[in-house]
Amino acid sequence: MRAFKPVAAGFCAIFALGLGIWTASEWYAPAALPPIESGVLLPEPRPVAGFSLTDQDGRAFTNAQLRNRWSLLFAGFTHCPDVCPTTLSLMKLLEQRLQAEDRALSMVFLSVDPERDTPQQLHKYVRYFSPNLTGATGPVEELERLCASLGIAYVKVPGATADDYTIDHSAALVLLNPQGKVAGYFQAPYKLDSLAADLARIIPKT
Amino acid sequence: MKFSAAAALFISLPAAACPGLELSDGWIREAPPGAAVMAAYARLRNAGPAPLSVEKVRSAEFGAAELHRTVVENGISRMLHGQILHLPPGASTALEPGGWHLMLFRPARPLKAGDEVAITLECGEAVQSFPFTVRNKSE
Numbered sequence: 001m002r003a004f005k006p007v008a009a010g011f012c013a014i015f016a017l018g019l020g021i022w023t024a025s026e027w028y029a030p031a032a033l034p035p036i037e038s039g040v041l042l043p044e045p046r047p048v049a050g051f052s053l054t055d056q057d058g059r060a061f062t063n064a065q066l067r068n069r070w071s072l073l074f075a076g077f078t079h080c081p082d083v084c085p086t087t088l089s090l091m092k093l094l095e096q097r098l099q100a101e102d103r104a105l106s107m108v109f110l111s112v113d114p115e116r117d118t119p120q121q122l123h124k125y126v127r128y129f130s131p132n133l134t135g136a137t138g139p140v141e142e143l144e145r146l147c148a149s150l151g152i153a154y155v156k157v158p159g160a161t162a163d164d165y166t167i168d169h170s171a172a173l174v175l176l177n178p179q180g181k182v183a184g185y186f187q188a189p190y191k192l193d194s195l196a197a198d199l200a201r202i203i204p205k206t
Numbered sequence: 207m208k209f210s211a212a213a214a215l216f217i218s219l220p221a222a223a224c225p226g227l228e229l230s231d232g233w234i235r236e237a238p239p240g241a242a243v244m245a246a247y248a249r250l251r252n253a254g255p256a257p258l259s260v261e262k263v264r265s266a267e268f269g270a271a272e273l274h275r276t277v278v279e280n281g282i283s284r285m286l287h288g289q290i291l292h293l294p295p296g297a298s299t300a301l302e303p304g305g306w307h308l309m310l311f312r313p314a315r316p317l318k319a320g321d322e323v324a325i326t327l328e329c330g331e332a333v334q335s336f337p338f339t340v341r342n343k344s345e
Binding site: 080085086124125129168169171172188 | 243
């Protein structure tokens with residue numbers, strides 16, 4: 001009996017240590033995300049550089065607004081008649097699908113055209129699509145840093161007049177995790193069903 | 207005198223319609239309030255015996271209209287201007303979101319879902335107007 005005690009204590013210690021390591025790994029290492037069909041997930045989520053923008057109501061929009069929630073971000077501009085309204089309409093439908101399943105996804109429209117897209121203009125634009133869609137823009141240097149960090153590109157293309165320019169921009173939807181890091185990308189052309197199925201695999205029910 | 211009579215006659219004559227051009231399901235995506243640009247889509251078919259080229263578009267309802275094409279190259283969405291849409295005899299093509307579209311600048315009045323708008327397509331010397339319906343369409 002005396003000889004047994006240290007052995008039992010040793011087993012208990014090893015078990016406790018193992019349990020601790022397992023618990024820590026579950027808590028601190030994000031569970032591997034399932035494969036998706038309409039985009040790519042990064043093997044390791046990528047941090048986003050610090051940025052400071054303004055939303056459609058004139059409030060600060062920074063890294064803090066990307067934390068504690070899953071977010072889907074699309075970069076465009078309101079003078080874009082084809083791809084932007086098409087993608088934002090799709091995001092609106094996607095939001096409705098996920099809401100019906102009690103999955104929370106924050107939608108962000110990042111305007112890369114701060115010259116023409118004032119917060120007032122952005123407000124009218126995003127509210128047309130959804131009461132929950134956030135519109136954000138800001139100084140060119142902030143946008144450039146954020147876009148580089150998000151892995152998306154845009155370039156201004158001159159038009160016939162100074163006001164008549166257009167902007168080539170990434171067609172991707174950027175998925176950000178609740179740590180505010182880039183988790184992956186969805187690529188155009190988008191299909192509502194597969195996007196909704198992919199996001200349902202990733203975003204837990206609330 | 208002769209010249210002005212001929213000119214007057216020429217001016218008063220309606221331009222010939224684009225021979226064989228058929229347009230169906232013409233629609234304009236309803237835009238958020240105050241939007242400076244809109245896009246129109248349709249199905250086009252050349253039912254005639256000769257090739258057709260749609261080179262320009264216009265509408266009294268808009269400050270300007272252009273034929274554009276969106277392309278996605280290396281993940282970047284780009285808009286190509288000054289495009290000419292060639293339709294060989296018997297060919298049909300779709301102007302659809304993310305591809306060929308009519309870009310409509312500066313609407314003369316707020317357009318709501320259900321409104322009807324005429325847009326004129328120019329094929330060389332010939333022109334033809336078609337009805338487009340404003341729709342609130344997702345996808």
